[in-house]
Amino acid sequence: MDGSDLVADLEQFLASHEAELVEFRRDLHAHPEIGYNEHRTTRRVALRLAASGLRPVILPKGTGMIVDVGGSNDGGPVVALRADIDALPLQDEKKVAYASTTPGVCHACGHDVHTAILVGTGLFLAQQAAAGLLPGRVRLIFQPAEETALGALDVLAAGGLASVGRMFGLHCDPRLDAGYVGMRTGPITAACDKVTVEVTGPGGHTARPHLTADLVYALGKIVTELPAALSRRVDPRSSLSLVWGQISAGAAANAIPDVGVVSGTVRCLDDDAWHRAPDLVKELVDSVALAYGVSASLDYHRTVPPTVNDTDCAAMVTAASEAVLGPGRVVSTSQSLGGEDFAWYLESVPGALARLGTRVPGSGGTEVGDLHQPIFDVDERAIGIGVRMLAATAITALWDGTPITNTQAHTPTHATPTRA
Ligand SMILES: [Zn+2]
Ligand SMILES: [Zn+2]
Numbered sequence: 001m002d003g004s005d006l007v008a009d010l011e012q013f014l015a016s017h018e019a020e021l022v023e024f025r026r027d028l029h030a031h032p033e034i035g036y037n038e039h040r041t042t043r044r045v046a047l048r049l050a051a052s053g054l055r056p057v058i059l060p061k062g063t064g065m066i067v068d069v070g071g072s073n074d075g076g077p078v079v080a081l082r083a084d085i086d087a088l089p090l091q092d093e094k095k096v097a098y099a100s101t102t103p104g105v106c107h108a109c110g111h112d113v114h115t116a117i118l119v120g121t122g123l124f125l126a127q128q129a130a131a132g133l134l135p136g137r138v139r140l141i142f143q144p145a146e147e148t149a150l151g152a153l154d155v156l157a158a159g160g161l162a163s164v165g166r167m168f169g170l171h172c173d174p175r176l177d178a179g180y181v182g183m184r185t186g187p188i189t190a191a192c193d194k195v196t197v198e199v200t201g202p203g204g205h206t207a208r209p210h211l212t213a214d215l216v217y218a219l220g221k222i223v224t225e226l227p228a229a230l231s232r233r234v235d236p237r238s239s240l241s242l243v244w245g246q247i248s249a250g251a252a253a254n255a256i257p258d259v260g261v262v263s264g265t266v267r268c269l270d271d272d273a274w275h276r277a278p279d280l281v282k283e284l285v286d287s288v289a290l291a292y293g294v295s296a297s298l299d300y301h302r303t304v305p306p307t308v309n310d311t312d313c314a315a316m317v318t319a320a321s322e323a324v325l326g327p328g329r330v331v332s333t334s335q336s337l338g339g340e341d342f343a344w345y346l347e348s349v350p351g352a353l354a355r356l357g358t359r360v361p362g363s364g365g366t367e368v369g370d371l372h373q374p375i376f377d378v379d380e381r382a383i384g385i386g387v388r389m390l391a392a393t394a395i396t397a398l399w400d401g402t403p404i405t406n407t408q409a410h411t412p413t414h415a416t417p418t419r420a
Pocket of ligand 2: 110111146
C-alpha cells in the first residue's frame, strides 16, 4: 500500500465524518461522567461502532469496552489504540453551548476528545478493513477511570492486551498548537507515589530521653535523612525526589510521644529507579529508626510508573504522522511530571503515548486553560488530526514498522483548517 492512497482515503473519510465527530465530542462534553460511571459514554460509543458493523465487548465493571477491527484470529499482528473516557469531578466554568450539563463534573482533561478521535479512527479502520486494506487487526480500547489511575489495570485484568504487539495512545496538549503532534523517546510522564512513615516508641518524660526513645528527634531524622540519602543512592538523572507534605507527633511540650507520622510523595522520571524505590525507602527508614531505638513502619503506595515510550514505536508515530499530516508536524516534547495510567500498558508491551496539540494557533492558549482547569477547552480541529495520526500509526505498526512512504509531497488541507 502506498502512502498517498492512505492520505487520500483519510481526507475523504474526514470530509464526510469530521463534523459528526465534533458533534460526538460535544455531546460527550455536555454529558461528562467520572471514572466507573461512564455508562452513557459507553453506550454512545458502543452504539456508534456497532452501527458500522463492529462488535464492542463491554469491560466487566460495565463501563469502557474493547473492540477489534479487521484481521482474523490467525496469530497475525495486533496493534492496540487506547482512549480514556472519564471526566473529572470539577465544575465546568465555560460559556459554550456544549458546557457540562452535570453539576460538578467536567471533561477538563480532554478525554472526550480522545474518545471521539478513537471512535473516528475505528470507523475509518473498519472501512479500510472492509476494502481489504488493513494488514492485520487493530484493537480499540476505550478505558474507564484514567483519572484515578485504576482503569488500565482493569483492562489488563480483563485480558485486553492479549495478542497485542504494540500499543499507542495520545493526550491533548494545550501548550501545543492544533495541527501538531508532540513525541518523545523514553519517559514522557512521571511516577508519583505516596509514602507514609509511622514511628512508634515507648514514650516518656522529656527530662529522661535516654530512658526511652526520643521519638520526635527520630522522626526529624527520618524527615531530613531520607531525602538526603535517596539523592546519594539513586542516579541523579532519574530525578527521584521525596518531598514531605504532612507531619504530626505529640501533644505536650514535656512529653515524648509514643507515635508520630510523616507523609509525602515520591516523584520519579525513570522507570528503573521507580521499580527500586520502595525497597530503598524501606531500607533507609529501617536504618534511621534502628539508630534511634524506635520502630518504623512504611506504607509505600504505588500509583503509576513513568510512561516510557519505546524507541521504535515513537519512530513509527513520527513517520506515520508526518506521512499524513505533512513534514514538520511532529515536534519533540518534554517529559511531564504528571502521571498517566497508560504507563501500565507499556510495562507489558512496547508502545508510545503522543501529545496532540489542542491550542488554537496564535492564541497563546490562555483563554482555554490548562488541563484540569474548569475552563479547559480545545481547538476541535485536533479531532481530525488525531484520527489521521492514530489511523496512520496503527497501519504503520501493522506493516511491522515499515513506515508508510508518502510518495507525493502532501500539502495538508488542515494546515489552516476551518472549524467543522
Ligand atoms: Zn487528567
Ligand atoms: Zn488525561
